[in-house]
Amino acid sequence: MRRVIRNWHSLAASLLAVAALTHLPLTLPDATGPSGHGMMIAAGIVVTTLLLQAFEASGPALRGTILFLGAHLCALALILNLAGNEGKMSAAFFILVAASWLLAWASASEFSRQEPRQKSLKAFLRLLIPAIFGAWILILWEVVTRGFGVPFILLPPPSAIGIRIAGSLAILWADVQQTIFKAVFAGYVIGCTSGFVVAILADRVDFLRRGLMPIGNLMSALPIIGVAPIMVMWFGFDWQSKAAVVTVMTFFPMLVNTVAGLSATGTMERDLMRTYASDYSQTLTKLRLPAAMPFIFNALKINSTLALIGAIVAEFFGTPIVGMGFRMSTEIGRMNVDMVWAEIATAAVAGSLFYGLIALAERAVTFWHPSSR
Amino acid sequence: MQMSKKISTATAKPYSVVSAQNLGLTFDTNDGPVHALSHVDLDIAKGDFVSFIGPSGCGKTTFLRVIADLEQPTSGTISVNGMTPEEARKARSYGYVFQAAALYPWRTIEKNIALPLEIMNYSTSERQERIARVLDLVNLSGFGKKYPWQLSGGMQQRASIARALAFDADLLLMDEPFGALDEIVRDHLNEQLLDLWSRTQKTICFVTHSIPEAVYLSTKIVVMSPRPGRVTDVIHSTLPKERPLEIRETPEFLEIAHRVREGLRAGHGYEE
Helix, strand or coil, X not given: CHHHHHCHHHHHHHHHHHHHHCCCCCECCCCCCCCCCHHHHHHHHHHHHHHHHHCCCCCHHHHHHHHHHHHHHHHHHHHHCCCCCCCCECHHHHHHHHHHHHHHHHHHHHHHHCCCCCHHHHHHHHHHHHHHHHHHHHHHHHHHHHHCCCCCCCCCCHXXXXXXXXXXXXXXXXXXXXXXXXXXXXXXXXXXHHHHHHHHHHHHCHHHHHHHHHXXXXXXXXXXXXXXXXXXXXXXXXXXXXXXXXXXXXXXHHHHHHHHHHCCCCHHHHHHHHHCCCCHHHHHHHHHXXXXXXXXXXXXXXXXXXXXXXXXXXXXXXXXXXXXXHHHHHHHHCCCHHHHHHHHHHHHHHHHHHHHHHHHHHHHHCCCCCCCC | CHHHHHHHXXXXXXXXXXXXXXXXXXXXXXXXXXXXEEEEEEEEECCCEEXXXXXXXXXXXXXXXXXXXXXXXXXXXXXXXXXXXXXXXXXXXXXXXXXXXXXXXXXXXXXXXXHHHXXXXXXXXXXXXXXXXXXXXXXXXXXXXXXXXHCCHHHHHHHHHHHHHCCCXXXXXXXXXXXXXXXXXXXXXXXXXXXXXXXXXXXXXXXXXXXXXXXXXXXXXXXXXXXXXEEEEEEECCCCCCCCHHHHHCHHHHXXXXXXXXXHHHHHCCCC
8 A cells, every 4th residue: 555655646647648548649630740659658658657666675766767767758759749739739648748747746756755875966866856846847838838829929838938048149148248247236236235334334323223224214115116217317228227226226125134133142242242342343343243144145135136126127217229128128019928038037047046146155154053054 | 439439449458359348239120220239348359269149139140240340330339450340341350251151153162262362462373372271271172173053061161261261361250150051061060160260370250059069169158139139148168279079078068058058048038
């Protein structure tokens, strides 16, 4: 019984494969393309299941690999069958997709059961499992959009987006340079630095704390849609106005978090500094700033995503003919949805990289914090 | 006020490390004033090991904090090393050990001990030399590169004592330093502390609420009672300077312990 429970994904996949046999071929009668090798794919799923039974006693690594290969070879074969048959796929096709998805699910759960001792293997697994997840989002997206013939304008298949990205690398690179390397970085650095400096001042000077914090609050409530066109008026069409928007957006999270972080030290730690007759700047650099680091990095992480959003949205309100936001707003008007998606994908990758870099720096700086040690 | 402080500074006997006359401290709270200390007269001579014992709320920690200039008295006078507490603090004339180790988690043990030395501008070579010396003094040699959270509670507290010993203060203020540790570790650390005291010749003020600990360690036991916090008895220990752990079973030890207990009971009497 336990064996059945443990293998339910692959057993269900085999049942589905057998069910699919009764609905063959893979395409509807009016399809124009070749109708493919449904029998072979179904057989592939059953063979994978049988192999799994044969290797019942072996470790999760081998079982996971068998499932991984089975699932993805079948998925690849299914996707190849789509060519020329968009929107004309039969029930058998979708049943087989479901079956190979079950196998991939099983492989991910086998892999996550494994606990390797080697560090490199651990790191590999940590990447592999989310990679299987991500790959299947793309596979299902591809299969659904092309299998059901979803109109391109509503949702292009990921393959079309990929081709578009590969074909417009120069444009995308120019946009990334304009939006991220100029607007986002400049605004992020200015916003975070000024938020930090003002926080230190507000902490030191009482009237600033009472006067500035409410104004900072007000700034954070400013609608970006309203601020962006005004910044374009003030700072012109080029990246400077976008950097200004990013500055406004990132200033407040940094201010609030740093002020909170500076008061995060315990009375005992501060009394200790007092017994050493430590002066203000010594207490600040040796106790309060290190203790505030987890808060400051929180702000840096929040701001990394806010900055990207701010710069892209700000470009909707006037910009030279380059930039990610500009590209999105014009290409959607020309119905080039794949280009919009290409920009979205680029922004997502760039944003994740930015966030990841800050997270790495955070782990290096706040290694001592209970949440990371 | 300024006048009386000056006079007290001038009249303090030269060998007194801490000298308090008619000291009082009242906290203003929402429930009315709380008399944390009232009419405290006390002299602590150089080289003394003084324990402050009493139930919670008797002002023993407050008195220690007044010596350290972490609280300001509201009446009376106190001098530390012949100075006001503030001057003494600015002259870095005492080391303070808190109830918890209060080590900074982003610094290794070495760097934690270096903290007061950095603040007081000791040279790098001098720092190295002192860190090695105090780590050896508290039996932590070889743990300098560890982070505080990698050590046990007893080791952390020893590191915090090392930190208080690293600079040249001949007064050591200890506020229930072993309160959070278990009996066995505590016995061990008490022994080490006595050894350290006899080697360094420091004056130690030690707050505790354990009678055996107070009797075992001290040359002088100050018994305090609460509401208002005041000194009810000062007991001079007749135990020899050399004290093995077994001394705690001798009649002499038990007699002093008995007197401390009596003192505590007398201070408590009217309440129960």
